[in-house]
Amino acid sequence: MKASRSSFCLIFLVTIGLVACAGPEPILKSNTRVQLYGKDQAARDAAVCGEKAERAGLQHGTNRSGNAGAGATLGIVGGAAVGASVGGVLGFLAGTYKPLQPQPDYAAFVERCLKEKGYETTGWQ
Numbered sequence: 001m002k003a004s005r006s007s008f009c010l011i012f013l014v015t016i017g018l019v020a021c022a023g024p025e026p027i028l029k030s031n032t033r034v035q036l037y038g039k040d041q042a043a044r045d046a047a048v049c050g051e052k053a054e055r056a057g058l059q060h061g062t063n064r065s066g067n068a069g070a071g072a073t074l075g076i077v078g079g080a081a082v083g084a085s086v087g088g089v090l091g092f093l094a095g096t097y098k099p100l101q102p103q104p105d106y107a108a109f110v111e112r113c114l115k116e117k118g119y120e121t122t123g124w125q
Contacts, residue, residue, distance in 0.1 A: 023050075023060035024100035026110055026121045033118035042119060049113035053106050061103035100124055 026046055028034055034042045050060070102110075102124055111121050 024102040024107075024124045025050075026107075026114060027123045027125055028114070029120040029122050031118075031120050045117050045119065046110070046114060049110045049117075052113055053109040056109065058106040058109055059103060060106050 028042050028046065053060075101107075107124065114121060
């Protein structure tokens with residue numbers, strides 16, 4: 001029983017770690033292009049545009065781990081009355097799910113690339 005609990009915790013932490021490193025992604029409007037080729041192809045095209053932006057020297061600038069760290073810090077400070085550990089965990093989780101906004105030049109590059117491919121963006125997540 002103890003081994004399964006520790007295995008679960010390890011899997012959970014690895015999953016959170018992988019999600020925490022994810023940068024912002026464009027939200028694509030469901031237009032004709034998305035309907036013809038599907039969401040999987042749209043996600044691949046968005047990834048290609050992001051890679052092109054990074055090769056051009058642009059960085060997305062925000063990731064979930066940064067948001068999580070800031071959220072945990074605020075949670076510890078704000079959760080002093082409730083308990084620092086509870087506040088830290090709640091702040092960490094809130095920071096992880098905070099909307100991501102990329103650097104403006106990175107966003108403009110990716111949005112322009114996607115527009116050239118026939119996609120429309122409605123924001124970032």
